[in-house]
Amino acid sequence: MATGKRTFASDNYAGVHPEVMEALIRANANHAGSYGADPYTERAVRLFKQFFGEDAEVFLVYNGTAANTLGLSAITKSYNSIICSSLAHINVDESTAPEKFTGCKLITIDSPDCKLLPEQIEARIQRVGDQHHPQVKVISISQSSEYGTVYTADEVRALSAVAKKHNLYLHMDGSRISNAAVSLNAEFRSFTRDAGVDVLSFGGTKNGMMFGEAVVFFNPDLAKDFSYIRKQGMQLHSKMRFIGAQFEALLSNDLWKRNATHANKMARKLAEVIKQNGGTITQRVDANGVFAMLPVNTIAPLQEERFFYIWNDVTNEVRLMCSFETSEEDVEAFGKRMGELKN
Numbered sequence: 103m104a105t106g107k108r109t110f111a112s113d114n115y116a117g118v119h120p121e122v123m124e125a126l127i128r129a130n131a132n133h134a135g136s137y138g139a140d141p142y143t144e145r146a147v148r149l150f151k152q153f154f155g156e157d158a159e160v161f162l163v164y165n166g167t168a169a170n171t172l173g174l175s176a177i178t179k180s181y182n183s184i185i186c187s188s189l190a191h192i193n194v195d196e197s198t199a200p201e202k203f204t205g206c207k208l209i210t211i212d213s214p215d216c217k218l219l220p221e222q223i224e225a226r227i228q229r230v231g232d233q234h235h236p237q238v239k240v241i242s243i244s245q246s247s248e249y250g251t252v253y254t255a256d257e258v259r260a261l262s263a264v265a266k267k268h269n270l271y272l273h274m275d276g277s278r279i280s281n282a283a284v285s286l287n288a289e290f291r292s293f294t295r296d297a298g299v300d301v302l303s304f305g306g307t308k309n310g311m312m313f314g315e316a317v318v319f320f321n322p323d324l325a326k327d328f329s330y331i332r333k334q335g336m337q338l339h340s341k342m343r344f345i346g347a348q349f350e351a352l353l354s355n356d357l358w359k360r361n362a363t364h365a366n367k368m369a370r371k372l373a374e375v376i377k378q379n380g381g382t383i384t385q386r387v388d389a390n391g392v393f394a395m396l397p398v399n400t401i402a403p404l405q406e407e408r409f410f411y412i413w414n415d416v417t418n419e420v421r422l423m424c425s426f427e428t429s430e431e432d433v434e435a436f437g438k439r440m441g442e443l444k445n
Contacts, residue, residue: 108432109409110372112308113278113390116425119310119361125351126312126344134343138162143346149353150304153290154318159325161317162345163337166277167196169303169315171203172335174240176319176328177271177301180205182239184273185226188212189248191275203335207236215385216249217257220264227268241265244275245293246282250369250391254286255293262298271324272298277305277315280362281389295320306352310361310426314345361426365390368424368433375437376422380444384419392422400443407439408432 109115118126134140143162150160163169170192174184184200186193188210192200200208211222218241229235241261246252253261258272265272274294276282279302283290294302301324304316317332319325332338339345352358369390373383376394385393396404398418404410413421424433 107408108427108429110392110422110424110428110432110436111409111411113365113423113425114308116310116427118312119351119357119426121355121357122310122312122348122351125347129343129347136340136342137338138342138346140343140346142343142350146346146349146353149350150316150318153353154295154302154320155291157322158295159319159322159328161325161328161332162339162342162349163315163317163332164313164339164345166191166275166303166305166307166315167199168335168337169305169317170196170242170273170275171199172328172331172337173301173303173317174200174206174242174273175204175331175335177273177324178204178206178239181237183207183209183236184240184242185209185211185218185223185238186242187216187218187244187247189216190242190244191248191277192242194248206239209236209238215251216244216247217251217253218243218261220260223261223264227270230268238268238270240271240273242273242275244277246278246285246389246391249385249393250389251386252282252285252388253293255288255297258293258297258299265298265300271300273301273303274299275303277303278308278389279305280309280358281366284359284362284366285388294318300324306349308425309352309358309365311348311352314348316349362390364426365424365428368428368430369422371430372422372424372433372436375433376440379437379440381440390424392424393419394422395419396440397444400440403443404436404440408436
């Protein structure tokens with residue numbers, strides 16, 4: 103892997119946005135209460151409530167795996183099952199944490215663009231009331247999806263209708279929710295709470311924070327035991343002010359939107375550059391991810407120059423992610439090198 107250069111490997115590779123770093127430095131200046139009893143966390147929670155409603159229950163945690171796993175734990179029993187995409191982060195990239203902490207079976211569905219459809223969900227709700235079979239309790243979707251595609255508010259609403267019909271909950275993994283909101287040109291609430299989502303994992307790390315995610319419950323009754331679940335899950339951060347301060351910065355002055363807008367713009371530009379140099383874009387570029395088929399002989403040398411991951415070893419489909427740090431120069435340099443290798 104090339105060093106000293108920005109890569110397209112992941113938006114997790116990006117550093118901390120300067121405004122977030124400044125917020126961390128300010129929070130480090132004095133003592134403050136621990137375990138969330140501090141003004142930084144209080145202000146961050148207040149901002150979340152401005153976006154999602156005064157009765158939303160907000161809990162800050164350290165990382166995304168915890169946000170998903172513990173949020174799902176709060177709305178399931180160990181004899182339940184969770185329906186998700188076969189490529190969902192909870193199925194592919196969170197090891198066995200979801201199964202370990204929830205005890206639930208994951209029921210996976212294949213879909214070309216990684217977005218679930220109501221009729222697919224209906225087909226997997228089976229043997230209700232049968233004690234020999236796990237009882238479905240949650241539909242979990244990712245926004246944006248692992249393929250970088252984005253659910254519209256109507257699509258989320260349609261899935262919520264299926265959930266309500268069968269007495270299920272709808273969970274959203276929003277690790278890249280800011281990129282989705284920018285793509286939709288919509289308020290967070292419009293495609294989450296107002297569209298029928300029950301529990302949301304709200305991502306910060308991939309959009310300029312050093313660490314920190316939030317679990318947001320739109321039905322306060324679902325959150326009544328979550329403080330205990332968070333503690334049991336080892337996610338009650340003693341110096342929570344350093345998560346709260348970051349979210350306060352991210353959710354103020356449209357920083358979340360500025361960062362996501364830039365990342366999405368760079369992804370669209372990167373897709374055009376790849377097409378111009380002989381590559382094929384395999385998925386819609388809705389957010390900040392680009393999935394493509396590149397000429398096989400170009401992949402390894404391009405990875406040396408600006409590292410990215412091979413998504414599918416069989417087809418040589420690759421994934422390139424953009425972040426708030428990605429520059430037009432980064433994209434142009436990638437295209438130039440791709441053109442050199444093509445000739």
